[in-house]
Amino acid sequence: MSNASQPTVFSAEQYFRMQPAPATLDQDVAKVRAFVTRQKKDGRPVVLVTSGGTTVPLERNVVRFLDNFSAGTRGATSAEYFLQAGYAVIxxxxxxxxxxxxxxxxxxxxxxxxxxxxxxxNPMSPIEPGSSDDGETVKVLPSMRRELLSVLRQYHAVQRAGTMLTLSFVTVDDYLFMLRAVAQEMEPLGRTAMFYLAAAVSDFFLPTQKMAEHKIQSGKGSLQIEMDQVPKILKPLRDDWASEGFIVSFKLETDPNLLIPKARQALERYDHKLVIGNDLNRRKFEVVFVEKDPTSKSGYQESWVRLPEGKQEIEEEMIKKLVEMHEQYMHGR
Ligand code: PAZ
Incomplete structure (x- = not known):
C-alpha cells in the first residue's frame, strides 16, 4: 500500500456517511430500545460501559488488522460494581x-x-443432570466452591432482574456506529444516563475506499500505510446524541507527565463531565479524576483515587465516587 494521498480529517457526519455500518446494528438497537424503556419505567439509572480495544482492518477481505491494547478488565470489573450500586448496565x-x-x-x-x-x-439419583452413562459426574473442587457460588449468585440475580444488556464490537467502525446508536437510544433517560467510556479506541483508521480488497502481498518488501484520523466523537456525543448524559471518558498515557495536561485538554475541547486519567503501568493502583472547576486557580480540579490496602480492585473505589458524583448531577447540583 502506498502513501500517495494526504491524511484527511473527517467530521463525524462524513465518517458515518462514508464507512459501512455493522450488519447487526438494527437488531442491537431494537434490544437497546426495549432495555432502556424497561429501565426507565423501573426508575433505574443506566450506564453505558464500553470496554476492550477496537481493530482497524487493513484489507476489505480482512486478514490483517491493527489492534488496540486492552483486555477489558477495567470495563468488566466496573460493570459489576455499577450493577451492585443499582444501575442497569449496557x-x-x-x-x-x-x-x-x-x-x-x-x-x-x-x-x-x-x-x-x-x-x-449419586447412585440414589439415576437421572442426575450431567452424569454420564458410566456413573460419573462433574463436580467443583471444594476449595473453589465458595468463590464460584458467590459469583454465580450475583450473575443469576442480574439475569433475573434483567439489568444487564451485552453488545459486542470488533472494528472501530462497529464501535462508533454502535456508540452513536446506543447514545441516541439513551437520550430519553436525560440526566439518569451515564457514559463510562473505558474502551481503548483507535485514533486512526483506513477508509474503506482506500483499503486493498484482497490480502496485501509481501512482494514489494516493506509496507507503508497511511491512516486517517478517526473523528473526535465526544463532541457530537456531548452536543447532539446525549446532551444531558453524565459523560466520563478515559485518557491512557505511558508518560505520566502527560496525564493531567491531556485530560485537561480533553475537557477543554469537549466540555464533558469528567476525564479519568490512567498511566499504563499504574492503572490498577491509581487513577486521577480530572474535572473543570471554575473556582480553582487552574480552572480544574484533580483528585487521585488509589487502591486501598487490603482491597483487590480499584474499580470499587472509582465507581463509589462516580455514583456520588452522578447522584449530585441527577439532582441538579
Ligand atoms: O482493559 P484494561 O483494563 O486492560 O485497560 C483499561 C484501559 C487502560 C484501556 C482504560 O482504563 C482506558 O484508559 N481507556 C481509554 C484508552 C484511551 O486513552 O483511548
Missing part, C-alpha cells in the same frame, strides 16, 4: 474480551477446567 465490549462475572474465571488466569473434577454420580 455493556458494550470487544468480542472475546473480558465480561462481568465470567472474568473471574478467565481462561488465561483462572481456567475453569482446573477447578472441576470428575466424581461418581
Amino acid at each position: 455493556f458494550m465490549h470487544r468480542q472475546f474480551s473480558l465480561q462481568p462475572f465470567s472474568r473471574h474465571f478467565s481462561h488465561s488466569t483462572n481456567p475453569f477446567l482446573d477447578f472441576l473434577e470428575i466424581g461418581p454420580s
Whole structure:
C-alpha cells in the first residue's frame, strides 16, 4: 500500500456517511430500545460501559488488522460494581474480551477446567443432570466452591432482574456506529444516563475506499500505510446524541507527565463531565479524576483515587465516587 494521498480529517457526519455500518446494528438497537424503556419505567439509572480495544482492518477481505491494547478488565470489573450500586448496565465490549462475572474465571488466569473434577454420580439419583452413562459426574473442587457460588449468585440475580444488556464490537467502525446508536437510544433517560467510556479506541483508521480488497502481498518488501484520523466523537456525543448524559471518558498515557495536561485538554475541547486519567503501568493502583472547576486557580480540579490496602480492585473505589458524583448531577447540583 502506498502513501500517495494526504491524511484527511473527517467530521463525524462524513465518517458515518462514508464507512459501512455493522450488519447487526438494527437488531442491537431494537434490544437497546426495549432495555432502556424497561429501565426507565423501573426508575433505574443506566450506564453505558464500553470496554476492550477496537481493530482497524487493513484489507476489505480482512486478514490483517491493527489492534488496540486492552483486555477489558477495567470495563468488566466496573460493570459489576455499577450493577451492585443499582444501575442497569449496557455493556458494550470487544468480542472475546473480558465480561462481568465470567472474568473471574478467565481462561488465561483462572481456567475453569482446573477447578472441576470428575466424581461418581449419586447412585440414589439415576437421572442426575450431567452424569454420564458410566456413573460419573462433574463436580467443583471444594476449595473453589465458595468463590464460584458467590459469583454465580450475583450473575443469576442480574439475569433475573434483567439489568444487564451485552453488545459486542470488533472494528472501530462497529464501535462508533454502535456508540452513536446506543447514545441516541439513551437520550430519553436525560440526566439518569451515564457514559463510562473505558474502551481503548483507535485514533486512526483506513477508509474503506482506500483499503486493498484482497490480502496485501509481501512482494514489494516493506509496507507503508497511511491512516486517517478517526473523528473526535465526544463532541457530537456531548452536543447532539446525549446532551444531558453524565459523560466520563478515559485518557491512557505511558508518560505520566502527560496525564493531567491531556485530560485537561480533553475537557477543554469537549466540555464533558469528567476525564479519568490512567498511566499504563499504574492503572490498577491509581487513577486521577480530572474535572473543570471554575473556582480553582487552574480552572480544574484533580483528585487521585488509589487502591486501598487490603482491597483487590480499584474499580470499587472509582465507581463509589462516580455514583456520588452522578447522584449530585441527577439532582441538579
Ligand atoms: O482493559 P484494561 O483494563 O486492560 O485497560 C483499561 C484501559 C487502560 C484501556 C482504560 O482504563 C482506558 O484508559 N481507556 C481509554 C484508552 C484511551 O486513552 O483511548
